[in-house]
Amino acid sequence: MTTTKMKPVDAVVVGSGVVGSIMAMELASKGLKVLCLERGRMIDPQHDFVMPYVNDELKYDRHSDIFQNLSRETISFRNNASQTALPMRELGSFKPGEMVGGTGAHWGCNARRFLPHDFEFRSRITERYGSNFFPEGCTSQDWGVTFDDVEPYYDQFEHIYGVGGKAGNLNGEIQPGGNPHEGPRSREYPNPATRRTPQGELFAKAATELGYTPFQGPAAAMTQDYTNLYKLMLGECQRGGFCSSHVCSQGAKANPLTAVLPALYRKENFELRPLCNVIKVNTDSTGKKATGVTYIDARGREVEQPAEIVVLATYCFNNTRLLLLSGIGTPYDPQTGRGVVGRNYSYQTGGRVHVFFDDREFNPFIGGGMVNTSIDDLNGDVIDRSNLGFVGGAYVAVSSFGATPIKNKPVPAGTPRWGAEWKKAVAQYYRRSFAISIHGSCQSYRHNYLDLDPTYKDANGLPLLRMTFDWHENEKKMLAFMYERITEIAKAMKPSKYAAHHIYKKYTIVPYQSTHNMGGAVMGADPATSVVNKYLQSWDVPNLFVVGGSAFPHNAAQGPTETIGMLACWAADGIKENYLQRPGPLV
Amino acid sequence: MAEPGVPYAYGYLSPQEVRFLDAAVERLIPTDELGPGAKDAGVSCYIDRQLCGMWGTHGRNYRSGPWLEGTPEQGFQSRFTPQEIYRVGIQEINLYCRGKYDKHFEFLPPAQQEEVLQALEQGKVDLPSLSSKLFFDLLWRNTEEGFFADPMYGGNRDKVGWKLLGFPGVASGAYREHLDNPELYHAEPVSILDIRLGHAQVDAQGFAKHVRIVKQEGSK
Ligand SMILES: Cc1cc2nc3c(=O)[nH]c(=O)nc-3n(C[C@H](O)[C@H](O)[C@H](O)COP(=O)(O)OP(=O)(O)OC[C@H]3O[C@@H](n4cnc5c(N)ncnc54)[C@H](O)[C@@H]3O)c2cc1C
Ligand code: SF4
Numbered sequence: 001m002t003t004t005k006m007k008p009v010d011a012v013v014v015g016s017g018v019v020g021s022i023m024a025m026e027l028a029s030k031g032l033k034v035l036c037l038e039r040g041r042m043i044d045p046q047h048d049f050v051m052p053y054v055n056d057e058l059k060y061d062r063h064s065d066i067f068q069n070l071s072r073e074t075i076s077f078r079n080n081a082s083q084t085a086l087p088m089r090e091l092g093s094f095k096p097g098e099m100v101g102g103t104g105a106h107w108g109c110n111a112r113r114f115l116p117h118d119f120e121f122r123s124r125i126t127e128r129y130g131s132n133f134f135p136e137g138c139t140s141q142d143w144g145v146t147f148d149d150v151e152p153y154y155d156q157f158e159h160i161y162g163v164g165g166k167a168g169n170l171n172g173e174i175q176p177g178g179n180p181h182e183g184p185r186s187r188e189y190p191n192p193a194t195r196r197t198p199q200g201e202l203f204a205k206a207a208t209e210l211g212y213t214p215f216q217g218p219a220a221a222m223t224q225d226y227t228n229l230y231k232l233m234l235g236e237c238q239r240g241g242f243c244s245s246h247v248c249s250q251g252a253k254a255n256p257l258t259a260v261l262p263a264l265y266r267k268e269n270f271e272l273r274p275l276c277n278v279i280k281v282n283t284d285s286t287g288k289k290a291t292g293v294t295y296i297d298a299r300g301r302e303v304e305q306p307a308e309i310v311v312l313a314t315y316c317f318n319n320t321r322l323l324l325l326s327g328i329g330t331p332y333d334p335q336t337g338r339g340v341v342g343r344n345y346s347y348q349t350g351g352r353v354h355v356f357f358d359d360r361e362f363n364p365f366i367g368g369g370m371v372n373t374s375i376d377d378l379n380g381d382v383i384d385r386s387n388l389g390f391v392g393g394a395y396v397a398v399s400s401f402g403a404t405p406i407k408n409k410p411v412p413a414g415t416p417r418w419g420a421e422w423k424k425a426v427a428q429y430y431r432r433s434f435a436i437s438i439h440g441s442c443q444s445y446r447h448n449y450l451d452l453d454p455t456y457k458d459a460n461g462l463p464l465l466r467m468t469f470d471w472h473e474n475e476k477k478m479l480a481f482m483y484e485r486i487t488e489i490a491k492a493m494k495p496s497k498y499a500a501h502h503i504y505k506k507y508t509i510v511p512y513q514s515t516h517n518m519g520g521a522v523m524g525a526d527p528a529t530s531v532v533n534k535y536l537q538s539w540d541v542p543n544l545f546v547v548g549g550s551a552f553p554h555n556a557a558q559g560p561t562e563t564i565g566m567l568a569c570w571a572a573d574g575i576k577e578n579y580l581q582r583p584g585p586l587v
Numbered sequence: 588m589a590e591p592g593v594p595y596a597y598g599y600l601s602p603q604e605v606r607f608l609d610a611a612v613e614r615l616i617p618t619d620e621l622g623p624g625a626k627d628a629g630v631s632c633y634i635d636r637q638l639c640g641m642w643g644t645h646g647r648n649y650r651s652g653p654w655l656e657g658t659p660e661q662g663f664q665s666r667f668t669p670q671e672i673y674r675v676g677i678q679e680i681n682l683y684c685r686g687k688y689d690k691h692f693e694f695l696p697p698a699q700q701e702e703v704l705q706a707l708e709q710g711k712v713d714l715p716s717l718s719s720k721l722f723f724d725l726l727w728r729n730t731e732e733g734f735f736a737d738p739m740y741g742g743n744r745d746k747v748g749w750k751l752l753g754f755p756g757v758a759s760g761a762y763r764e765h766l767d768n769p770e771l772y773h774a775e776p777v778s779i780l781d782i783r784l785g786h787a788q789v790d791a792q793g794f795a796k797h798v799r800i801v802k803q804e805g806s807k
Contacts (some may be wrong), residue, residue, distance in 0.1 A: 051793025052757040052779050058736040063642050074649040079660055086657045086664055195767040237767045240758030240794065248792070261706045363772045365754055366762045400766070405735040405754045417708075418615045418727060419701070423751070427621050456651065495795035506661035 002237055003294070005304045009035040010095060010269075012293055012307035013324070014278045015348050016040075017102020018561055019548045019568040020313035021256035022160065025230065025386060026572030027309075028270045030580070035305065036270070037295055039277040040099035045257045050245040057404040060246040066106060068090055068098040072459040075317055077509050079470040080447065087456045087464060092510035093516055095245070096315050100258040100274055103315060103515055104561070108244035108371040108401070109222040109253055111163045112558035113154050114567075115380040116183040118441075118540035121554060124381060125276035125391055134391060135431035135474035137446040139337075139344055140554035144334065147183040147358045151321045155186055157565040161254035162226040162234050165218030178532045179215045190571035193328075199434045200373030203398040206492035212375040217397055220254040220562075221369025228254075230263035241402020243368030252369065255352055260448040276303070280308055282324040290544045295461060309575065312546045313568070316345075319550035320450045320520030321465040328525075329521075329531050329540050334447050334468075338532045341521060343451040345467065346555045348516035349475050350395070350403060351503060353486050354410040355495035356433045364408070364431060367400030378485055379441075379557050391478040394557045394562035396486055403430070410435065413499040436490055442518075444554040445472055450520045470507045479503050521550040523567075525587075533587040535574035536567060542585045547571045595632050595741065598639040599670060605631050607677045610693040611729045614700045623747045625734050633733030633742030643670045651735070665721060676722035679714040680707065740778040751778040757782065760794035773800040 013024045020036055028034040041121035044050065054060070068074070068091070076085035117124050122141045125133055134140075157163075163181040167188050170180025177193075180443055193216035204214035209274065228234060237252040251258050264270045275298035282291045312319045323329050325340045332343035369569035377380070379393035403409075410433050411425040432571035453466040490498040524530030527539040537549055538544040547568055549560050556563075578586050597605055612625035637643055645668045657664040667675065681691045684703060688695055692703060706712045708727075710720035733742030735749070743749065749756055756776035765772055774797035780791070781787035790794040 009674070050788060052782050055757045056737055056739075056779060058732055058740060062732065063647075064645070069651040070648050071647050077661060079658070083658065084655060086655055086661045087649045087651070088662060090645070090663045092662050197767055198769040237763070238758065238760060238792075239762045240760075241762075242758065361771055363765060365758070366765050366772065371766065389756065400757075405749060405752055406732055409735075409752065418730075420617050420619055420706075423616055423619065423621060423624075427751050430754065455653065456649075507662050509662040 001237060003205065003302045003304050006306070008292070008306035008308070009033045010239070010307065011035070011309040011311060012305055013311040013313055013469060014293060015102060015313035015315065015318075015496060016095065016100045016261070016272065017314065018104035018565050020311070021260035021264065022568040023311050023313055023572050024270060024546060025574065026265045026569070030042075030576045031269065033269045034271070035307070036272045037248060037278055037293070038100050038272065038307070039273045039278040040097070040102070040274060042274045043100045043105070043257060045247065045251070049216070049249045051249050054246055054249045055240070057242065058115060060242070060337060061404065061407065064245070064499045066097060066099050066247065067095045072167070075177035075463060076453040076456050076464050076466045078466070078468055079506055081468055085453055085466045085468070093508070093513050094515040095512065096515060098315065101261065104245050104255045105257050107255060108559075108563060109220040110372070110559040111158070111161060111218050111562045112395075113182060114147070114556045114558055114563050115181065117380040118556040119143045119147050119150070121144060128381070129386065135443065135472060137472075138391070138443050138474065139446055140443045141374065141524060142389075143553055144163050144523055144530070145570075150566055153566045153569040153573065154562065156229065156569045157200035157562060159229040160259055161220040162191055162222050162228050162259070163189050163218050163220050163254075163562070164193055164223035165189040165387055166193040166216060167217060170379060172520070177215060177321060180213055181380060181382050189218060191273045193221055194223055194369070194371045196373055197367065197371060197400040199398050199400060200371070202493050203489065204373050207375050207490050212377045214373050214375050217370070217372040217395075218372035219372070221248075222252045222254070226501065228259055230260060231414070232259060232262055237369035239366055239368050239371065239402070241365050241404060242370045243402050250560055252335050257484065259464060261324050266365040277460070278314070278322065279320065279325065280463060281312070281322060281328060283326070283328065283541060288541060290541050305369055308543065310544045310550045312544070313316040313548055316520055316549045317450075317465050317546055319546050321452070323427065323451050323521060323546065324533065328538065331451060334449050337446055340485055340529065343529070344444035344519040344553050345448050345450045345469060346442045346444045347469065347507070347519045348443050348514045348555055349479055350438055350513060351440075351483060352435040352437040353490045353498055353500045354433050354435050355490050355493055356412050356497040356499075358428075358430050358432065358496040360433065361431045364400070364403035364434065366402065368402035370399060370401065372397040378482060386479055390474045390479070390481065391514050392441035392443055392474065392557070394438045394476050394478070394482045396436060396438055396482070397488070398434060398436055405430070412497045418425050436486045438479065438486060439557055439559070440475070440478060441481060441557045442555045443472065444519055447517055447584055471504055476503060506521050516549070516555065518549045518552040518560060520557040521546045522553045523551040524553060533585070535578070535586045537574070537579070537586050543583065545571055545575065556558055597632070597635045600631070600635045600638065600673070604673065606693045607691070608634060609679070610700060611704065611726060612733075613638065614697060614704055615727060615730045615736055615753065622751055625730050627742040627744065628747050629742045630730050630733035630735050633740050634729050636731065636741045637672050644668045650767050655755070657710065665717060667717060669725065672717060672725055675716050676714065679716060680712070680722070683712055683791060684709055695727070699711045706743060717728060739783065740769065746776040746778055755795075757795040758792050759797045760792060773798060773802055774798060
């Protein structure tokens with residue numbers, strides 16, 4: 001195949017999601033000539049997503065064409081190395097996006113900071129409980145940055161995404177109404193917290209009785225009209241539901257399409273090229289300098305794009321896969337535990353208890369924009385784990401997400417799956433139930449990892465990424481403990497019935513759980529156990545930055561995106577303030 | 588019927604397949620004192636339309652071999668598309684019913700139909716070409732979708748699924764003000780189809796103008 005060579009740019013950013021849009025914006029604001037390459041199609045949010053057509057659960061939640069088109073590219077999966085990995089043929093457990101705006105365009109807006117504890121996980125657990133306290137094979141590790149290092153970048157992200165919440169810890173002083181366990185923040189949230197729903201009120205009352213401290217969990221759907229850091233206007237959220245998995249027609253959900261890209265489109269030194277699928281990061285003969293990337297364009301032509309700086313912002317999976325396809329960094333070998341690319345893949349744990357009230361009714365369809373009432377008292381280092389025998393934790397919440405009817409009709413335990421009894425139960429309980437949910441951490445383990453599949457290929461003939469992953473005892477123990485705690489809260493609400501969803505046995509690629517896939521190109525202080533340094537800069541190729549959830553050495557309880565966005569702000573700052581002056585390794 | 592007054596012609600399913608589906612989905616969501624079941628809601632029509640579209644051939648699914656059965660955790664691994672699952676599945680289930688009860692599925696009494704569906708669900712029917720559980724799970728998933736998706740897709744006729752739940756359909760611009768209000772919000776459901784046909788009003792932003800229902804004390 002002949003390769004077309006394009007004019008060089010200062011920086012090429014691959015992916016236009018949460019990370020790619022912010023990195024491109026920050027670098028373009030510094031005057032760099034920035035090109036963003038995106039495999040998905042161009043989106044015009046004002047015309048592509050309009051009322052009433054966006055209120056369509058079937059179209060967006062089930063059959064959406066804004067998620068990754070698996071006919072061209074997927075991953076393969078197995079629970080352990082003794083199995084043959086098979087391709088994920090249908091979307092299930094997670095739904096990565098494929099369009100301008102990425103997965104971020106249809107996210108749920110749950111926007112939480114990680115706790116200080118999470119960044120220094122191994123040191124802090126070791127300090128408090130001893131190094132033997134870690135579960136066998138656990139490879140969770142420190143991030144190479146502390147919460148205090150990155151706090152300003154959390155603040156920056158919150159002012160880009162207009163996060164609404166109430167501070168719980170302002171410069172070390174605990175504030176009423178907020179999360180008392182959060183790390184010290186330098187200032188209040190840019191927007192007020194969400195209002196509390198009647199369901200949230202019931203939960204808050206029960207949780208308070210049991211000694212917990214409920215608060216309105218922060219969210220990136222606007223709680224008032226807001227002009228963000230990039231001078232873009234976002235409107236107040238309508239709470240119309242059809243939210244997570246859907247693109248917002250109201251410009252109320254902060255995401256790349258509303259909070260970043262419109263400001264970038266105004267810049268002459270920025271270009272977005274959609275429908276360009278990057279297949280490789282090119283390096284020079286030393287292998288220590290990236291010369292740009294190669295992509296397949298919309299017409300199937302192979303194109304070479306030279307650049308001084310390469311930023312990979314292609315979500316956990318392709319960040320890892322592109323490194324492997326490009327031969328950058330040593331691939332991880334689970335047998336020896338050596339090598340780094342593909343190491344420390346982790347996910348998110350979760351569970352819920354449904355409460356059913358025969359004598360109370362709610363408006364479950366009103367909500368969205370991640371309205372929630374939470375407690376963080378079972379997370380991080382708040383609980384003493386000496387006698388519990390697990391590491392990690394969870395936050396617990398009651399969310400009013402706008403219950404759409406195909407998938408949100410919980411029924412009490414023992415109800416048949418279909419037929420007349422089932423019909424009676426959904427009629428009785430759709431409006432008389434809600435869930436208390438657990439959102440938990442997930443550690444990394446030696447035998448959970450990503451590599452290239454030996455058999456299955458994508459539409460370009462390149463190997464798929466292979467995921468080898470299963471739940472470990474530690475996570476099951478943690479969840480069992482959480483189920484006990486939330487069952488107590490459920491009982492304190494005095495429902496007619498309550499039902500716990502079963503704790504998982506094996507990880508399964510169906511049904512949907514969360515699009516919170518982490519690791520594969522983790523950050524850290526030691527090149528022997530990380531792919532990128534604390535500035536998200538490749539240890540091997542200093543003009544390559546690999547940014548996103550791929551950098552998480554393990555996953556904390558909170559949703560990842562606020563931390564992913566923070567890392568984008570932090571990495572961009574590293575390039576602007578350090579790298580550009582002295583191109584080369586920053587550490 | 589897709590739209591009132593417009594008879595619907597099946598695009599993929601044969602008349603015999605439609606009779607099978609009408610009978611099966613009526614057992615899954617039966618007509619009773621709570622209201623119409625899946626047959627009257629047009630679920631077979633919904634399934635037909637889905638089969639005619641991109642989903643019917645798994646157009647966005649990964650479809651390269653080698654095809655191995657895999658573990659349940661590895662998810663869908665059948666080489667069949669939904670079109671093929673319905674076509675082959677219905678034929679083989681009818682053969683099974685002929686063998687066991689001497690009749691096609693549609694002619695069995697309700698109790699026996701339920702028995703067959705349960706056996707399919709539990710993977711206990713040994714169909715020659717596909718797992719009976721695979722067929723059942725797909726049928727149940729599509730039945731639920733057809734009963735509760737917007738009527739624009741051919742099912743949920745007259746919004747019977749939404750009325751059953753008390754789900755108002757397309758959101759109202761007034762929801763925001765109700766978020767923290769315990770007052771119950773009941774409204775005649777509005778669908779995208781209603782709005783398309785001019786049967787329901789929208790506000791300037793495209794949100795549905797709901798006609799609220801006042802619930803009597805003690806009523807459901
Ligand atoms: C339904 C749903 C709800 C969610 N809700 C929440 C939530 O409430 N809270 C939370 O914290 N997180 C949530 N998430 C997760 C959140 O969306 C992701 O964490 C976030 O989008 C990750 O940002 P990113 O920039 O790393 O990746 P993305 O936003 O996925 O962007 C990556 C981009 O790279 C492109 N790309 C990939 N490969 C290539 C290639 N080879 N060449 C060119 N382009 C490529 C993709 O098309 C995509 O546009 C949710 C996700 C989903 C699906
Ligand atoms: S609930 Fe709010 S953020 Fe979500 S789609 Fe509706 S207006 Fe947008």
